Amino acid sequence: MTEQMARLPDPTSPIVSLRDVGKVFASGVRALDGLGLDVRAGEFVSLLGPSGCGKSTALRIIAGLSEASEGSVAWADGADAGPGHIGFVFQEPTLMPWADVAANVRLPLELAHADDAPARQAVARALERVGLAEFAGAYPRELSGGMKMRASIARALVTEPELLLMDEPFAALDEITRFKLNDDLLTLWQELRRTVIFVTHSVFESVYLSQRIVVMTPRPGRVFAEIVIPAGYPRDESFRTSAEYAGFCREVAETLARALRAAS
Amino acid sequence: MSERALRIALPILVLVLVLLAWDLVVRAFAIPPYVLPGPGAVFGALIGDRALLWNSLLVTLSITFEGFLLAAVGGVLLAVAFNQWRLVEYSFYPYAVILQVTPVVAIAPLLLIYLPQPLAVLVCAWIVAFFPVLANTTLGLNSVDHNLLALFDLYKASRWQVLWHLKLPAALPQMLAGLRIAGGLSLIGAVVAEIAAGSAGAGSGLAYRIAESGYRLNISRMFAALLLLSLAGVAIFFVLSAVSHLALRRWHESAVRRER
Numbered sequence: 001m002t003e004q005m006a007r008l009p010d011p012t013s014p015i016v017s018l019r020d021v022g023k024v025f026a027s028g029v030r031a032l033d034g035l036g037l038d039v040r041a042g043e044f045v046s047l048l049g050p051s052g053c054g055k056s057t058a059l060r061i062i063a064g065l066s067e068a069s070e071g072s073v074a075w076a077d078g079a080d081a082g083p084g085h086i087g088f089v090f091q092e093p094t095l096m097p098w099a100d101v102a103a104n105v106r107l108p109l110e111l112a113h114a115d116d117a118p119a120r121q122a123v124a125r126a127l128e129r130v131g132l133a134e135f136a137g138a139y140p141r142e143l144s145g146g147m148k149m150r151a152s153i154a155r156a157l158v159t160e161p162e163l164l165l166m167d168e169p170f171a172a173l174d175e176i177t178r179f180k181l182n183d184d185l186l187t188l189w190q191e192l193r194r195t196v197i198f199v200t201h202s203v204f205e206s207v208y209l210s211q212r213i214v215v216m217t218p219r220p221g222r223v224f225a226e227i228v229i230p231a232g233y234p235r236d237e238s239f240r241t242s243a244e245y246a247g248f249c250r251e252v253a254e255t256l257a258r259a260l261r262a263a264s
Numbered sequence: 265m266s267e268r269a270l271r272i273a274l275p276i277l278v279l280v281l282v283l284l285a286w287d288l289v290v291r292a293f294a295i296p297p298y299v300l301p302g303p304g305a306v307f308g309a310l311i312g313d314r315a316l317l318w319n320s321l322l323v324t325l326s327i328t329f330e331g332f333l334l335a336a337v338g339g340v341l342l343a344v345a346f347n348q349w350r351l352v353e354y355s356f357y358p359y360a361v362i363l364q365v366t367p368v369v370a371i372a373p374l375l376l377i378y379l380p381q382p383l384a385v386l387v388c389a390w391i392v393a394f395f396p397v398l399a400n401t402t403l404g405l406n407s408v409d410h411n412l413l414a415l416f417d418l419y420k421a422s423r424w425q426v427l428w429h430l431k432l433p434a435a436l437p438q439m440l441a442g443l444r445i446a447g448g449l450s451l452i453g454a455v456v457a458e459i460a461a462g463s464a465g466a467g468s469g470l471a472y473r474i475a476e477s478g479y480r481l482n483i484s485r486m487f488a489a490l491l492l493l494s495l496a497g498v499a500i501f502f503v504l505s506a507v508s509h510l511a512l513r514r515w516h517e518s519a520v521r522r523e524r
Contacts, residue, residue: 094411098515099433
């Protein structure tokens with residue numbers, strides 16, 4: 001464990017910094033304009049904004065899946081965007097339907113030609129963490145939406161990445177399942193102390209999960225405001241029903257409304 | 265009667281009625297067997313000529329099988345090549361289409377001039393059968409979930425890893441659908457070529473038997489051979505459907521049994 005702690009970059013300096021990042025698609029649509037963002041090691045940050053504000057695009061640029069048209073993405077010393085350092089959870093579970101859960105979770109290790117025994121262990125550990133240990137042999141179509149998403153999270157965690165990028169992962173789930181996964185995600189985050197960048201369009205979700213919320217303007221996306229949620233962890237049902245939580249939600253919702261007005 | 269029982273009973277009932285009507289018409293109008301034999305005569309030919317017909321069936325089936333195998337391998341390899349190298353696709357795809365849209369009946373006589381007869385028949389079977397494999401596999405390879413592609417990209421997967429771990433399994437349902445079509449088509453290709461070759465002489469497949477029996481006015485044997493060809497086609501279809509079902513039963517919606 002100490003070895004893993006030592007691997008993490010200095011918590012006071014950002015693990016990744018975006019400076020004046022712009023993105024123009026081939027169609028001429030400008031998705032991002034002058035986006036600046038610092039994410040510190042171990043932090044839970046949400047990008048909040050309306051659909052089509054470029055928050056997913058920003059996440060893909062951080063992941064290296066998309067190239068920024070302007071600006072720069074800088075990584076802390078010792079961290080890089082290479083495979084194994086980033087876990088990505090898509091909006092859909094994005095599982096391979098022909099492979100069982102264990103094989104899906106194992107994929108990142110398989111692609112890196114990992115040895116069999118450690119890979120097996122890593123898969124078992126990742127499945128244990130998301131509560132899917134009993135479903136290792138199940139096929140994706142046999143799972144509920146929530147369980148598919150858990151499998152997807154296990155796959156992102158299997159390489160023990162320093163940075164976990166999540167692109168509206170729970171948007172398609174029902175509220176009960178979403179609350180449960182929110183709780184489990186927070187538990188995981190506290191256990192693992194990795195950095196999470198979470199994209200969402202839900203004010204309530206972003207307040208519940210994050211230490212810091214970055215509110216973005218609609219297309220072209222840029223940072224409108226940053227709001228720190230000072231409430232401590234663990235957060236649970238009592239936090240979700242507290243007046244404190246309601247107050248933060250109101251503040252964030254008002255900021256988001258101002259961001260929308262500022263754009264129009 | 266249950267839905268399932270009806271699905272079996274009704275076609276059998278239709279068959280029995282048609283056979284009875286056929287027999288009745290032949291008897292009532294005293295139609296001579298060199299014009300239209302009754303079902304009994306056809307059955308008689310099937311039994312009486314069984315050695316001859318069986319050998320011909322084996323010849324046709326083995327050519328069909330070889331043509332199918334070449335079409336399967338060729339179609340899949342070509343689809344993979346098209347998918348991996350854009351320029352190969354641009355260069356050859358139009359010719360694959362041309363080969364497909366030109367009626368094989370018209371190509372067969374030409375092939376028979378340049379190739380020895382068994383090879384010409386095989387090439388005909390291949391020409392008709394490879395295209396559905398190529399077209400369907402290409403479609404499958406190109407319709408991979410783009411998020412999964414992004415995931416492979418994120419983990420720096422090589423081209424071949426993407427092909428082997430992602431594109432080929434993703435294309436499997438379409439590939440199998442193509443193979444199912446190709447099975448029937450390779451039989452058609454073999455028969456067409458044999459018929460074309462039949463007039464040129466040598467040959468011993470079922471289609472050749474049909475042509476030959478036609479010249480001899482042995483209509484019963486024509487019907488018997490035709491019946492065997494149909495049964496062969498049905499058997500090929502069932503075998504390929506079963507293979508497809510076995511390969512997909514755990515994960516693909518088309519093969520999963522659903523409770524209602």
